[in-house]
Amino acid sequence: MKKIAVIGSGFAGLTSAIELANLGYDVTVFEKNSQAGGRARKFDAEGFIFDMGPSWYWMPDVFEKFFHRHGKKIEDYYQLVKLDPGFSVVYGKNDAIEVPSSFDKLVDIFEGIESGSGSKLKKFMSKAETKYKIGMDSLVYKPSHSIFEFVNGKVLKGLFQLNVFTNFRSYVKKYFTNPKLTKLMEFPILFLGATPQNTPALYSLMNYSGLYQGTYYPMGGFHEIILGLSKLANEKGVKFKFSSNVEKISITSEKVNDITVNGKKINFDGVVAAADYNHVEQVLLEPKFRNYSNEYWDNREMAPSSLLFYVGLNKKLGNVKHHNLFFDEDFDEHAKEIYDDPQWPKKPLFYLSCPSITDPSVAPEGKENLMFLIPLAPGLKDTEDMRETYFKIILDRLHQLTGNKIEKDIIFKKSYCVNDFKSDYNAFKGNAYGLANTLRQTAVLKPAMRNKKVKNLYYTGQLTVPGPGVPPSIISGQIVANEIHKQLKKAS
Numbered sequence: 253m254k255k256i257a258v259i260g261s262g263f264a265g266l267t268s269a270i271e272l273a274n275l276g277y278d279v280t281v282f283e284k285n286s287q288a289g290g291r292a293r294k295f296d297a298e299g300f301i302f303d304m305g306p307s308w309y310w311m312p313d314v315f316e317k318f319f320h321r322h323g324k325k326i327e328d329y330y331q332l333v334k335l336d337p338g339f340s341v342v343y344g345k346n347d348a349i350e351v352p353s354s355f356d357k358l359v360d361i362f363e364g365i366e367s368g369s370g371s372k373l374k375k376f377m378s379k380a381e382t383k384y385k386i387g388m389d390s391l392v393y394k395p396s397h398s399i400f401e402f403v404n405g406k407v408l409k410g411l412f413q414l415n416v417f418t419n420f421r422s423y424v425k426k427y428f429t430n431p432k433l434t435k436l437m438e439f440p441i442l443f444l445g446a447t448p449q450n451t452p453a454l455y456s457l458m459n460y461s462g463l464y465q466g467t468y469y470p471m472g473g474f475h476e477i478i479l480g481l482s483k484l485a486n487e488k489g490v491k492f493k494f495s496s497n498v499e500k501i502s503i504t505s506e507k508v509n510d511i512t513v514n515g516k517k518i519n520f521d522g523v524v525a526a527a528d529y530n531h532v533e534q535v536l537l538e539p540k541f542r543n544y545s546n547e548y549w550d551n552r553e554m555a556p557s558s559l560l561f562y563v564g565l566n567k568k569l570g571n572v573k574h575h576n577l578f579f580d581e582d583f584d585e586h587a588k589e590i591y592d593d594p595q596w597p598k599k600p601l602f603y604l605s606c607p608s609i610t611d612p613s614v615a616p617e618g619k620e621n622l623m624f625l626i627p628l629a630p631g632l633k634d635t636e637d638m639r640e641t642y643f644k645i646i647l648d649r650l651h652q653l654t655g656n657k658i659e660k661d662i663i664f665k666k667s668y669c670v671n672d673f674k675s676d677y678n679a680f681k682g683n684a685y686g687l688a689n690t691l692r693q694t695a696v697l698k699p700a701m702r703n704k705k706v707k708n709l710y711y712t713g714q715l716t717v718p719g720p721g722v723p724p725s726i727i728s729g730q731i732v733a734n735e736i737h738k739q740l741k742k743a744s
């Protein structure tokens with residue numbers, strides 16, 4: 253049985269480990285932290301259970317497909333509910349759109365805001381559905397070694413429908429003029445970590461997921477998915493080593509010979525690096541074995557970092573939903589401060605997740621579990637004072653916009669920002685979501701999955717194909733397993 257090491261236990265590490273164990277390998281996952289999940293870890297405090305990272309469950313078919321591949325169903329591991337409303341976008345005081353789970357109801361809401369936009373939304377969505385289907389069937393499950401992987405009948409036939417070379421903002425403006433509707437339509441692609449001006453309209457497939465398929469929630473919290481995948485991995489025989497920091501990957505004759513974990517060398521036949529790509533290359537490998545230089549990384553457009561606050565509240569909130577986007581300030585100004593002129597935002601947009609509205613198990617009775625998130629430029633100077641300044645800003649805005657005054661009811665609070673992303677995940681510049689999905693950084697133009705100089709070393713996760721987000725990381729793990737399997741078979 254050939255031995256494979258997987259470095260990192262985020263979504264990509266877990267799914268690649270499951271796939272490889274299923275293919276008959278002896279798989280060990282090494283994780284520097286004390287629990288699985290990476291950016292999707294959780295912690296418990298004062299009776300609250302906080303998800304530390306992802307909270308939006310979109311593209312449910314990707315999760316389903318993954319479990320089905322292994323003869324399982326999602327319900328074997330966690331219970332999914334569809335949220336209604338899926339989310340709320342707050343534009344000002346008493347001014348919000350609640351996105352219903354029913355698409356027909358959303359069409360009516362659009363029509364009520366801008367005459368004629370209901371039928372345009374249907375048209376937009378039908379095209380987005382085509383993109384989603386072509387994307388899922390023919391684009392995202394590719395290793396992206398070569399452009400020729402994408403030359404097939406379906407893609408060529410759909411080429412003009414994919415809008416690869418149109419930018420997302422101008423595409424949306426062809427359909428809608430009301431700023432509330434354009435902001436709402438631009439929101440789903442923020443998950444891709446780039447601005448609407450810089451994102452190909454191809455990614456309106458995200459609108460199909462968020463506004464048509466709907467927003468789901470795993471009861472118990474997002475971390476239930478990690479527990480489910482860990483259980484499946486255990487069932488397949490995957491071994492886990494926690495608190496196991498990989499310090500070095502040693503190469504002999506163009507092959508990984510061993511990895512050093514907590515000071516000890518261990519031999520493997522192959523390595524899947526599911527930790528941040530930049531860290532693996534620039535820290536664990538000697539320069540001559542790296543795919544990319546420091547200069548290459550400095551020229552990448554990273555997806556944002558974030559300032560997060562996990563807050564336990566001694567009362568219930570009114571006037572908020574499970575997912576709340578506070579879009580009352582100018583998105584373009586905030587985006588400039590993330591991408592063009594990196595600095596702490598003057599008037600940030602922010603997001604509030606309140607899972608205890610749906611799920612009583614994540615907070616004690618009568619209390620509320622909150623997570624606030626402000627997207628930030630990666631690499632900003634992160635200080636306690638700065639974090640506190642922004643906490644005050646968002647509490648004031650929450651009060652103004654929703655009437656909820658919460659300062660005196662906070663019984664638990666923890667912040668998380670750039671420095672934590674660096675120290676917990678070895679994240680390049682403290683990024684939260686990896687690499688931005690711009691046209692220049694899509695598919696074959698992303699950091700490659702295979703190491704070009706070391707035959708049995710492969711990369712997976714949100715910094716390589718297909719990109720940032722939980723569903724892409726699951727797909728990434730699936731693709732990489734197949735790639736290293738092909739290589740090891742060829743070599744034996």
Ligand SMILES: Cc1cc2nc3c(=O)[nH]c(=O)nc-3n(C[C@H](O)[C@H](O)[C@H](O)COP(=O)(O)OP(=O)(O)OC[C@H]3O[C@@H](n4cnc5c(N)ncnc54)[C@H](O)[C@@H]3O)c2cc1C
Nearest residue numbers: 260262263264284290291306307308498527713714721722
């Ligand atoms: C705050 C936040 C909110 C998000 N919200 C959403 C959302 O709502 N929906 C969505 O779909 N996506 C969301 N995302 C993105 C999503 O969480 C990520 O894209 C995905 O989890 C990345 O998975 P990964 O496996 O690539 O990386 P990671 O989860 O980062 O896993 C990498 C692992 O490698 C480990 N590691 C690093 N270095 C070493 C080493 N030397 N030795 C051993 N182990 C090491 C790390 O500890 C980590 O566990 C969010 C991300 C963040 C941070």
